[in-house]
Amino acid sequence: MKIISKEDFSSFVNALIQDDGLDVEGVKAKGNKFVFGPLDSAGELRLDYDVTILPPKKYFLPQYETMMHFDISTGTVTAPPITNKKVIIGIHPYDLAAIQQMDKYFFDTHVDDIYLQKRKNSILVGIVPVNASETAFYGDLAKASGGPADIAFDLMLTDLGNNYAVLPGSQIGAELLAKANVRDAQPQEMEAVKGAQLHAMDKASRGLKVGPKGWHALLTRNYDSGIWSEQAEKCLSCGSCTLVCPTCFCYDVTDELNLDLTSGVRQRTWDGCLLRDFTKVAPGEVFREDIKDRYRHRFNRKGKYLPDALGFVACVGCGRCSSQCVPDIADPLNLFNMLSESTTESVPDADVQHVPEKHDLAQTIGADLYVPRPATLRRVVKLTEKETLFEIALDDGQPLGHQPGQFVEVSIMGVGEAPISVSSAPGGNTFQIVVRNIGDVTSALHAKKEGDKIGIRGPFGNGFDTAVLKGKNLLFIGGGLGIVPMRSLINYVLDNRQDFGKVMILYGCKDPTELLFNEEVKKWEARDDVIMHKTVDTCAEGETWDGQIGVITTIMPLVTFDPMNTYAIVVGPPIMYRFVNRDLLSMGMPEQNIIVSLERRMKCGVGKCGHCQINGIYVCKEGPVFNYKDVKEHPEAFS
C-alpha cells in the first residue's frame, strides 16, 4: 500500500488528463448530485460523493451503443472505431462488484466481444466511500456475506484526510502508480484504511433482516404472495429501477437507417423488464402483461434467477433504484424485509455468492458475436398467403452445422434481426427456413428474391436431443407454424428411419389455405412406416380438404401408443400446449417424455439482451427446445 498526498494525487490525475492516449473520467458534481463524466482537470473530482445517478456500467454497456456500421449498397458491415483507453476514477466498491457481475454475465457461454473490448480498454480506480446515500445498503450485504467481497480493481483509494492511501490491484495499476509521487504506507495508515472500510460499511447499513443468500427461499415461498400486486398497484412501469441499476444488463437492438436509405448503424440501447413492450412479440402478445408480473420478475432476477444461473446475487446494495423510484416501491431492502415478515419459518441459505470470482480479462477472447455471416437466398418458394420458404447458403461455403430444433438470427441490415427456426434436417450445404410475413424483418425478407443477400447468425440454442429419442416411438404434434421447426426433426428421423420406433405425426392448422409443406405432407401420408393425421380448425364452404376438422386435440385419440415408450414432440402456439399436454398426461405419458419448443421475444439470441426469459431461464440459450418436466417448474412457461 502506498500513500500519496492529495496535492500529488491532483498532479497525477492532471498528468493523466494531459496524456492524449487516455480518456480520463471521474466523479463530478451535477447540481446537488453526482455523475461519472469526462474530467477537464483534477479539480472537478468529487471523491467525497455518496452515489452517482447512473452507475459506471454506462462505460461498458453505454446507454446507446453502436454495434456496427452498415452500408446496404455495398453490403459492408464495419466495426465501430476503437476508442482511447479510459481511466475511470472514483468507483465505489459496490459498483466494482457490479462490474465483476457484469463480466460474468457477458462472458458466460458466448463472449460479448463488444463488451470485452470496452472492458479491456479501461482502467478502474476505486475509492472506499466517504459518504453513503440514504438508500444504500451495501453494508448490510457485506455483513451478511461475512465481510467485503474480493473485487477486482486497478487502483483502490482510501481518503485519509490530507492523503490518499493507494493499493494497486493489478499490473496496470502498479505501472500507472509508478508515475505518481508516492511513499510506502505506515502501519497506522494501514489501520486507518481498515477503519475507513468499516466506517463505510456502517454508513450503508439499514437493517436488512434476511441476507442475500436467503432471498432465494423468500422469493420461492412468496411467488404467489399478494405483496406483488399490492406494490405493483403503485408502480408507474417507468423502468427507472432497472435503468439505473448497475446489475441490470438488458438491452434492445435497433437499426438506424440514414436519410440516404443505404448507410446506418445497428445499435443497442438499455431496455428493462419493467417496461410493457419488453416481452411483446410480433402478433401483439405481451408475455408479462400484468405490471405485477414485471415487478415480481425484477426482484426474482436479482435474488433467484441470476443466482441460479450464474451463482451470484444480482444486487450490490447501491440504493439507486429506491432513490429513483418515485412511488418508492423499488427498494430491495424494503421488499425483502417485507417478504421476511410474511414468513415465520426459518430461511435456508442458497449456495450463492455476493460477487463472482474475478475474471481474467487477458485470457478472455471474443470474436464477432453480433456480426452476421453473409449468405445468399438460393431458392424462394411461396408456400401460403403469408409463409415463404427460403433456402439459404452461407457465402463462405460452410454448412450451417445445426441440430434439429435450433434457430438462426436472420439479419437484414437497416431493418433488424429475427429469430427463425431451421426447418430442414441437418446436412447439406444449404438450409431452409420458413417465415411468416408479420413485421419489419419478416416483410423485408419477403421482399427479397433468389440471389439476394441476407445475414445469418447462429445456429443458436438447444435443439432436440436425438440421442434420447433413439429407439423410441415418436408422436409429433404440431400446430400452425410449429410444424416448421418440427420438420427439421421429422426429416432427420425419416432420414434415419431404422433408428426409431413408430412415427406418428399429428398436424393441425387454422384452415386448408394455411397448410404448410403440402407435397411433403402427402409423402408422409403415403409412407407405410409413418402414421399421419391432419386437421383444420375450420374449412370454408367449397374448400377441398381430405383431413379432419377440429382442433388438434380432437385427432389425438386417432393414434394409439405405449405412453411409457413414446416421446411426444409438441410445437405450436402458446395456447396449444396447455390442452395438448393435459391430454397427453391423462393418457399416461410421463412428463419427461414430452418435449416442447417455446417462443419468446428475442433480440440477441445469445443470452445477453434478456428479452426471452421465462422466469429464470433464457429461451435462446437453454431452449427453445425443453423437456416439459423441467420447464413446467417455471410458472411463466405455459401461463
Added chain:
Amino acid sequence: MSDKPRVAFFDFSSCEGCQLQVINLEEALLDVLALVDIVEFREAMKESSEEYDIAIIEGSITRPMDVERIKKIRERASILIAMGACAYLGGIQRMGNKWTPEENKEEVYARHPGSETTKGDDNPFFEQPRHRAVDEIVKVDAVIPGCPIDSDEFAKVLVALLTGKKLPIPDYPVCVECKKNENICQFEIGGFCMGPVARAGCGAPCPTHGGECEACRGYVDHPHSQAHDEVLKKYGLTAEQIMNRKTMYTYRYIEEARGE
C-alpha cells in the same frame, strides 16, 4: 416531374412551429428533398399543387370549414400524417374545450378592452366550436408526436414510411430517455413531471434542461395514470392541480374517458 413521392404540408389551428422544425432539419432537409418532392409548404415555398402522395397535417381541426378541408385533403392523399400535438391530440388549444363555445367567444372577443365591437358573431374565422385531433375526423396513417415535433424524428418517420417499416415511435415513457440522460429527477427537486406516463421519443429534452415534462407527445399506450396521480398527490399537488396538469396537452384523454 420525378417519380419521387410528392409531399404536401397543410396547416390548421397551430402555431406552425412544427413546420419550422422541418425547415430546421437544415442540411438534412436536402437529403429529404432527395427522397421526396415537396409540393405544398407555405412556410418554405409558395408553389401549390393539387396532387400529392403524402399529406402532412399540422394543427387541430377546429371550425366546420376545417372539417370540410381535411376531408378533401384526405381524399387526395394516399398517406396522411398527423404532425405535432395539435394534429395528434388537439393541441394546447384543446383546453378550450373545457368551456362552451359561447363562453370562449365571450372570454376571447368580448371581455377584452378594444375588442367589444368585434364579437366576431358573423365572421366564420371567429367561430369557436370544438378542437379535435385529425384522427377524430379522418383516418390517419401515421403520427409524429410532440410540440413541436423533433426534427430527427420527422426524418426517421419519413425513412420508415419510405422503406415500409413500422413507425419508430416508442411505447415507453419519457422517464426511460430521461434516465439515460442521467438527469436529476424533477420530483427530487420540487418539480411535478408527466414523464412517467408520457410517450418517449423526444429524448426527454424538458427534464434534461431542468424543466418538467408536460406530456406534449401524449401518453404511452398503457399509462398507469392512477399510480401517477397518487405520486403527484404524494408530492403535494391538489386534485385540481393534478387535473390542470392533465389538461395542458392531454385533455383529449379526459374527454375520451368521459365519452365526449
